[in-house]
Amino acid sequence: MPNYKLYYFDGRGLAETSRQLFALADVPFEDIRFTREKFMELKPTFPYGQVPVLEVDGVQIPQSVAIARFLAKKFGFAGKTxxxxxxxxxxxxxxxxxxxxxxxxxxxxxxxxxxxxxxxxxxxxxxxxxxxxxxxxxxxxxxxxxxxxxxxxxxxxxxxxxxxxxxxxxxxxxxxxxxxxxxxxxxxxxxxxxxxxxxxxxxxxxxxx
Missing domain, CATH: 1.20.1050.10 (Glutathione S-transferase Yfyf (Class Pi); Chain A, domain 2)
Structure with missing residues (x-):
């Protein structure tokens, strides 16, 4: 199974749909939450300097909708056809x-x-x-x-x-x-x-x- 890490602030915001997809699929992930101060330290490490970011086996995927769509397709919640x-x-x-x-x-x-x-x-x-x-x-x-x-x-x-x-x-x-x-x-x-x-x-x- 891939190793998933989801980076976002400590709130629902733009990452919550993805968190819920992990819950529906019963797939473990590392829910990495941080303050805005900590984000400023981490910002240079993210592809577009913003969050959420999903890391899959070390590869970073940016943008909230792209992440949710990726997970939904992988877990079977994106539509059957x-x-x-x-x-x-x-x-x-x-x-x-x-x-x-x-x-x-x-x-x-x-x-x-x-x-x-x-x-x-x-x-x-x-x-x-x-x-x-x-x-x-x-x-x-x-x-x-x-x-x-x-x-x-x-x-x-x-x-x-x-x-x-x-x-x-x-x-x-x-x-x-x-x-x-x-x-x-x-x-x-x-x-x-x-x-x-x-x-x-x-x-x-x-x-x-």
């Missing part, structure tokens, strides 16, 4: 579009308010909620089409992990996040209750976002 794999990738790309839309709110919550968006309640009402409604519509269409409780016909994939983990921060900031969208709230809980994922969520370190 090439068409399904493309659909899974597309779902993750669509979330990134959603993230771009909600930046005025998201950045404000992490302390980096874009000019003109200092009022977070206004950003929530005018930016987050409309973008949420549109994105949830996409998710509902996928769930209704597959009728298996997940976003793709083959079952749970890294897209489900990616979407649900990224929802977690928003749910923490906006308790009413699922208001008017019971199907999405049920989906969110369903993914978190997936047996091996549930075990990981219960034992993982509780670092910041």
């Amino acid at each position: 090439e068409v399904e794999q493309a659909i899974v990738d597309g779902i993750c790309d669509q979330w990134k579009d959603f993230y771009v839309e909600i930046k005025p709110y998201y950045y404000g919550k992490v302390g980096v308010c874009p000019p003109g968006w200092e009022d977070l309640e206004k950003a929530k009402t005018e930016v987050l909620i409309p973008a949420r409604d549109k994105f949830f519509g996409f998710l509902k269409n996928l769930l209704n089409k597959n009728n298996n409780g997940f976003l793709v016909e083959c079952g749970i994939t890294y897209a489900d992990l990616f979407i649900v983990d990224n929802m977690t921060s928003l749910v923490g900031w906006v308790p009413e996040y699922f208001e008017g969208h019971p199907e999405i709230e049920a989906y969110y809980k369903r993914v978190q209750e997936f047996p091996k994922l549930k075990v990981w969520l219960a034992k993982r370190p509780n670092g910041p976002i």
Whole structure:
């Protein structure tokens, strides 16, 4: 079995989907977490000077989505066919579009308010909620089409992990996040209750976002 080391800060962030894939596959890995101060020491050792980085038998793979996609394909959570794999990738790309839309709110919550968006309640009402409604519509269409409780016909994939983990921060900031969208709230809980994922969520370190 390959020797896996995953380098990232002490938080969920951009590495959490990959950590969850290791948990679902029941594959051991070294979960190397560090402070921002320690990162500055390690930065020159990483291919692009950023994290996460996955090391496989001494070879470093950068970029969060590339890492998650690599692990998902290796462990069987990327889709069963090439068409399904493309659909899974597309779902993750669509979330990134959603993230771009909600930046005025998201950045404000992490302390980096874009000019003109200092009022977070206004950003929530005018930016987050409309973008949420549109994105949830996409998710509902996928769930209704597959009728298996997940976003793709083959079952749970890294897209489900990616979407649900990224929802977690928003749910923490906006308790009413699922208001008017019971199907999405049920989906969110369903993914978190997936047996091996549930075990990981219960034992993982509780670092910041």
